[in-house]
Amino acid sequence: MISKDDVTYIAALARFRLNEGEIDKFTKDLEHILDYINQLEKLDVTKVEPTSHVIPLTNVTRKDDIRPSLTPEEALSIAVEKTSGFFKVPKVIES
């Protein structure tokens, strides 16, 4: 069971502002979907190793050589707001 409080909490974690109508809708939707997902409870997986990745690759490394990359100007070309070589965001600390 998932409650409206759970949904409000998840929305805060996921950084969504939701209105009352959306909270109701997502509570209903998530409950329906989780109810389906809960069929996995039928399986005993205590001795099964998890698969995070299908290709057995670990610790792919490369030499620490400098290679061509974006210039600061190119990287900032997509910025919503920028100032003297940085991305600019609303003030975090009040003066």
Add this chain to the structure above:
Amino acid sequence: MNGHELTAHAIRDLAAKNEIKPENIYDAFLTRIKAVDKDVHAFVRTSDSSPKADNAGGKNCPAPIAIKDNICIRGRETTCSSNILKGFVPPYNATVIDKILELGIPIIGQTNMDEFAFGSSTETSAYGPTRNPWDTTCVPGGSSGGSAAAVAADEAAWALGSDTGGSIRQPASFCGIVGLKPTYGRVSRYGLIAFASSLDQIGPLTKDVTDAAILLNIIAGHDPRDSTSVNVPVPDYTKSLVKDVKGLKIGIPKEYFIEGIDPEVDRAVKEAIRVLEKQGAVFSEISLPHTEYCVATYYIVATAEASSNLARYDGVRYGLRRKAKESRQGALIDMFKETRAQGFGSEAKRRIMLGTYALSAGYYDAYYLKGQKVRTLIKKDFDEVFKKYDAVITPTSPTTAFKIGAKSDDPLSMYLSDIFTISANLSGIPAASIPCGFSKNRMPIGLQIMTKAFDEETLFRIAYTYEQATPWHTEKIKK
């Protein structure tokens, strides 16, 4: 035959003999787009500029290609068909785009998709739905529905899509074309905007199997910029285009012929099996016992990865930024929340919420870890089967294309339309959909072929043999 009806390999061969000019072929496709895309809406952006403007080389393949709107093209807006990325112009090319432009293949436009590839119908796009060119009251499938519809409607010679749970194969099936999800790690994901990083793979959508082999030749290979791309040699896949399946052992999983499958789909797939049997393939019924858990497992793993990947869209750097009207928690956090509230559509929010829940403290073991463990069981089912069999054949989707709006209010029933395609992503194996007939309403039906990891060669051999023995790939939309 009109230029826009040609396959990419036909265009390449005619151009090599100087029988067609690249500019003329490009214009033929542009004319076609102007004529039909107001009905189909396959494209979110097209490029009127001549092919030469797009690449320096202009080498040898002037067949125009359509690119799904989640593959970064330098200097062209790329949005995943989401409001949150409106105005985002990548300063770099995806590796697959570099490879395509090096061969002089012109990019004719970018195709519509479900927002961030979250969907099976292309209805969740911020640009509105794409329509199935065989019947414009039906969906083209999704999430690469724009790419599939563009190829089926002859608006592009071929296309690239991405496949996380069936997003190339299911629309290929619904639109009557060939679609291939390569082995995980076969094609670089660098520049593919991430949905679920352990499942996503770029692949071709084409008018025939030959074009799929040619396009995979072009895009496959290890890329130092994608550490999950695998450093194994890339064979010439066109060498697998032989009409010979004699002695190949193919499994038919009983779990894929379930109650609820459309009888016309069931009949077409069984008829396809008889065609391949006549060509010398040997079929046996097999079991993939954890099939019934695929969709549930997928919607844990894929949404968990998506919630993490999509955390980056917060208005800080690029795309949409919306400031909150009033600030409660501080201007920055309120900006994140407002931007994400306005930028994402409801299916994107639903999946991010589900994934956040599956990863949250107290639920991680019950959902995410459990999902990863069941994923192991699903992969082992295939490992066992491929010890004895060369391939597995199933329907691509349990039905033909459904009506627009039919499933949009019921997320779970939409999720279940990927029931046959998800297992290949969870286990990392290659899988293709090829046309295998039509319903009595003249809607296309798709046959899915799966082989073991990095054995696209056997897959192409079976697909090519079937295609050459049947007329389906030559059928055109009557208009």
